[in-house]
Amino acid sequence: MTLTFTEICIDAHDIHALSSFWSAVLGWPTEPTEDGDVLLRAPEGAGPDWLFVPVPDDKIVKNRxxxxxxxxxxxxxxxxxxxxxxxxxxxxxxxxxxxxxxxxxxxxxxxxxxx
Structure with a gap:
């Protein structure tokens, strides 16, 4: 069995604002997905793409x-x-x-x- 690390999924209250922030930080382009999420496309060799998924709740505790x-x-x-x-x-x-x-x-x- 082989696994390929393709995406990091990030829950976000505002997927457009958060993906825009990270796009500016990393210099990676954003693109909408068919599901209404936002994908931050990693350049070749830069690691997995980042997928921003909408959630209704705010972050409360320290990241794990x-x-x-x-x-x-x-x-x-x-x-x-x-x-x-x-x-x-x-x-x-x-x-x-x-x-x-x-x-x-x-x-x-x-x-x-x-x-």
Missing amino acids: IHFDFTPDDQQAEVDRVFGLGARPVDIGQGEQTWVVLADPEGNEFCILSGV
């Missing part, structure tokens, strides 16, 4: 899984995603080399120290 991103320049990327609508989050991480942020719907992600 999150994304880590490694930039060339950590502070420049933190500043850029702040400008796009991210916000800092304290999940009890203390003083670390990474920065914990949340997207507009509160999903945590980290920007690691630069390469």
Whole structure:
């Protein structure tokens, strides 16, 4: 048996706003699906596509899984995603080399120290 990792499904209260945020962060195009969801299409070799699925409820607790991103320049990327609508989050991480942020719907992600 073989599995291919093709999509990450992300529940969202507002799939259009959240997919637009992540499209701006990653520079990936969005496209509607036949089911009314929104797909963020990953460039070849960049990993799985992201599928935004509408849900009626808001996020309440800390994520059990999150994304880590490694930039060339950590502070420049933190500043850029702040400008796009991210916000800092304290999940009890203390003083670390990474920065914990949340997207507009509160999903945590980290920007690691630069390469």
